[in-house]
Amino acid sequence: MVSKKIIVLLFSIYSFSLLAQNSNIELIRKEYGNVRLDSSSCAALYAKIKNTTSTDILSNSYKGAIMASMASYTKNKQEKINLFNQGKKIMEESIAKDTSSIEARFLRLTVQTSCPKVLGYHKHIEQDKAYVLANYNSIKDKTLKQMIAAFLIDSKYVTDKEKSNLKNNL
Numbered sequence: 001m002v003s004k005k006i007i008v009l010l011f012s013i014y015s016f017s018l019l020a021q022n023s024n025i026e027l028i029r030k031e032y033g034n035v036r037l038d039s040s041s042c043a044a045l046y047a048k049i050k051n052t053t054s055t056d057i058l059s060n061s062y063k064g065a066i067m068a069s070m071a072s073y074t075k076n077k078q079e080k081i082n083l084f085n086q087g088k089k090i091m092e093e094s095i096a097k098d099t100s101s102i103e104a105r106f107l108r109l110t111v112q113t114s115c116p117k118v119l120g121y122h123k124h125i126e127q128d129k130a131y132v133l134a135n136y137n138s139i140k141d142k143t144l145k146q147m148i149a150a151f152l153i154d155s156k157y158v159t160d161k162e163k164s165n166l167k168n169n170l
Helices: 002-032 039-049 057-073 077-097 102-114 125-138 142-153 160-168
Strands: none
Touching: 002 039, 002 057, 002 142, 039 057, 057 077, 057 102, 077 102, 102 125, 102 142, 125 142, 125 160, 142 160
16 A cells, blocks of 8 residues: 555656646747847846756757857857857757757757857758758647747748748648
8 A cells, every 4th residue: 555655656746747847848948939039038048947957858958059049149258169069069969869859959950050150060950950841740839830930931041942831831
């Protein structure tokens, strides 16, 4: 009898943890669209995630993308380089753990298409774009789907035909 109670308690704690993690991702996802547009939005989101220690691939992908994006708003050159490299490393480690994560690949795409070419972080643009486009219709989360479509429709890396397909599948 005691063991059943312990199992139920552990399952409840685990379920609550997953629920909290999912709602956290939803909040970050909603705010992520402003990261590239506004330094104060990026700084606020960075402040929320910079000290997190998650093993979740998606949480780490967002953390990496936000850190790399924050580098563009930082004045100190060394801090800029450190933030970008840390963010890049976190994203790459997350994607290496799960290459099938559409959202993680999308986040890497957003960073690679917006960072200066001199940083040399652009070799996965076409591969990630193709993967995201090929799997776009399998995305269930409406907010994520809209965020991806808005980004890709505005991107110079997406053809007019691909943009039209995205608009038709919103």
